[in-house]
Amino acid sequence: MMGSRETVPRLRAHSTEEILDLVPHLLGFHPTDSLVVLVVESGVVVVTARVDLADIAPTGQLEGLLHRLWTRFPAAGAWLLAYTPDSGLGWDVLQRCEAFLERAPLCRLTLVSGDSWWSDGPGGPGGRHDPGHGPLAAAAAFHGLPARRTRAELEACFDPPGQTEYSRLLGLAATVAAELARQRKGRWPGDLVRVVRAQLGNVALGETAAVRLALLACDPPTQEAALLLVNRQNATAHLALWQAVVNRVPPEYAGNALALAGMAGWIAGEGAVVTICLDRLNGSRANPALPEILQLVCDDVVPPSLWEVLREGLLSQTTPAVQRALSRSPG
Numbered sequence: 001m002m003g004s005r006e007t008v009p010r011l012r013a014h015s016t017e018e019i020l021d022l023v024p025h026l027l028g029f030h031p032t033d034s035l036v037v038l039v040v041e042s043g044v045v046v047v048t049a050r051v052d053l054a055d056i057a058p059t060g061q062l063e064g065l066l067h068r069l070w071t072r073f074p075a076a077g078a079w080l081l082a083y084t085p086d087s088g089l090g091w092d093v094l095q096r097c098e099a100f101l102e103r104a105p106l107c108r109l110t111l112v113s114g115d116s117w118w119s120d121g122p123g124g125p126g127g128r129h130d131p132g133h134g135p136l137a138a139a140a141a142f143h144g145l146p147a148r149r150t151r152a153e154l155e156a157c158f159d160p161p162g163q164t165e166y167s168r169l170l171g172l173a174a175t176v177a178a179e180l181a182r183q184r185k186g187r188w189p190g191d192l193v194r195v196v197r198a199q200l201g202n203v204a205l206g207e208t209a210a211v212r213l214a215l216l217a218c219d220p221p222t223q224e225a226a227l228l229l230v231n232r233q234n235a236t237a238h239l240a241l242w243q244a245v246v247n248r249v250p251p252e253y254a255g256n257a258l259a260l261a262g263m264a265g266w267i268a269g270e271g272a273v274v275t276i277c278l279d280r281l282n283g284s285r286a287n288p289a290l291p292e293i294l295q296l297v298c299d300d301v302v303p304p305s306l307w308e309v310l311r312e313g314l315l316s317q318t319t320p321a322v323q324r325a326l327s328r329s330p331g
Helices: 016-027 061-072 087-100 135-142 151-156 163-181 185-199 207-216 220-228 235-248 255-267 271-281 289-299 304-317 320-327
Strands: 034-041 044-052 077-083 107-113 116-119 126-128
Touching: 016 034, 016 044, 016 077, 016 107, 016 116, 034 061, 034 087, 044 061, 044 271, 061 087, 077 087, 087 107, 151 271, 163 207, 185 207, 185 220, 185 235, 185 320, 207 220, 207 235, 207 255, 220 255, 220 289, 220 304, 220 320, 235 255, 255 271, 255 289, 255 304, 271 289
Parallel strands: 077 107
Antiparallel strands: 034 044, 034 077, 107 116, 116 126
């Protein structure tokens, strides 16, 4: 999982305690049994990456992750944090990182175990670990960076509706699908753009609007229209909208909405959201294009700042129907 928070107001950390306060807000949850890598350029954290310690135990896995990061940011320094009750395992992982990054201009190591932390090596300076209670954590939350207790809590934000609602929502989907079938497909991008603009920022998205958006997103050109509505400034709102769609439609219709949520998450710098969406897209009926793009941006550590360039290219190549839909003034 990798994220970049380029649009967030800058928060200054002056100590290990303050870095530890910020990490859960950069990730979106409090890490456990994890390695967290902060990629630092000119004193600024440009990428935050997290991986389960179990996933980097096999030979080469840790080194492969670091290679991808430092291929993208060759002049960057690193602050590496291992969260584990097993101090021996934690220091072993951190020292492997240090050996790989021997030429990095900065390489700080911190082990977090329970309510304590240590830096630089066993027996190094340390202190009490009490995340979420410092002023920097409060500032991060104020700027819209929540920290859930666990990754599972973040995953639950993308759960489908319960079984008790399934039959009713399936019937609603059939009704909306029949209505859309009576329209010309060329009108679908405009329909989606209209609904998205009307619903963006609406925390109480209705079931009919959610089902309509999910079905419209099944059409590749219409899904592209939805993607092209997203920019760096509104990405968080689009993420919330498509997350709400996923929460309100039968799972078999949610794949393309989930892909749009993942793309909005990447553009917003929400690396954990991208990983969760990719995991849930496995075996889904989603159009293949967006999951492939999501996998590519993860594998190649593509920063969200490149989205505007990619977006301009897509805009110039999209269908006339999509261009017309996007060119209409809101309202």
